[in-house]
Amino acid sequence: MSTTVKHKEFTSEPIGNKNSTAIAGIGPKYGAALAENGYGQCLFKYYQVPEKCQCEVWRDAGDAMNTRVRRLRRKNKDNAEAAPRVCVLSRRESPAASSCRETPLYESDDPFDEYYFKDY
Numbered sequence: 001m002s003t004t005v006k007h008k009e010f011t012s013e014p015i016g017n018k019n020s021t022a023i024a025g026i027g028p029k030y031g032a033a034l035a036e037n038g039y040g041q042c043l044f045k046y047y048q049v050p051e052k053c054q055c056e057v058w059r060d061a062g063d064a065m066n067t068r069v070r071r072l073r074r075k076n077k078d079n080a081e082a083a084p085r086v087c088v089l090s091r092r093e094s095p096a097a098s099s100c101r102e103t104p105l106y107e108s109d110d111p112f113d114e115y116y117f118k119d120y
Contacts, residue, residue, distance in 0.1 A: 007024035021031030 003024040
């Protein structure tokens with residue numbers, strides 16, 4: 001199958017859980033090598049992401065799309081001095097997410113909860 005035809009098929013429908021071999025220019029030989037190294041599937045917007053980094057990639061993508069984060073970035077860009085950040089989970093000022101994770105008010109299964117901050 002030519003690279004052009006393979007690319008048309010790849011872009012004609014959502015990526016979903018397609019294998020790496022669905023990408024134009026990657027055949028069975030390279031696809032097997034990629035799968036051995038953890039690049040088994042294609043990921044939304046990121047064609048190839050190692051399996052060990054998928055959680056981090058999605059967390060970063062979620063943070064980038066989060067309106068609160070965008071608002072805080074804009075505010076920090078406009079003001080030289082950053083406003084204090086208050087962790088939503090512990091309701092105390094927190095310079096980093098690591099100190100926020102130490103004392104949560106409730107247990108949650110959602111991995112994105114610990115990364116949401118509000119600015120007051």
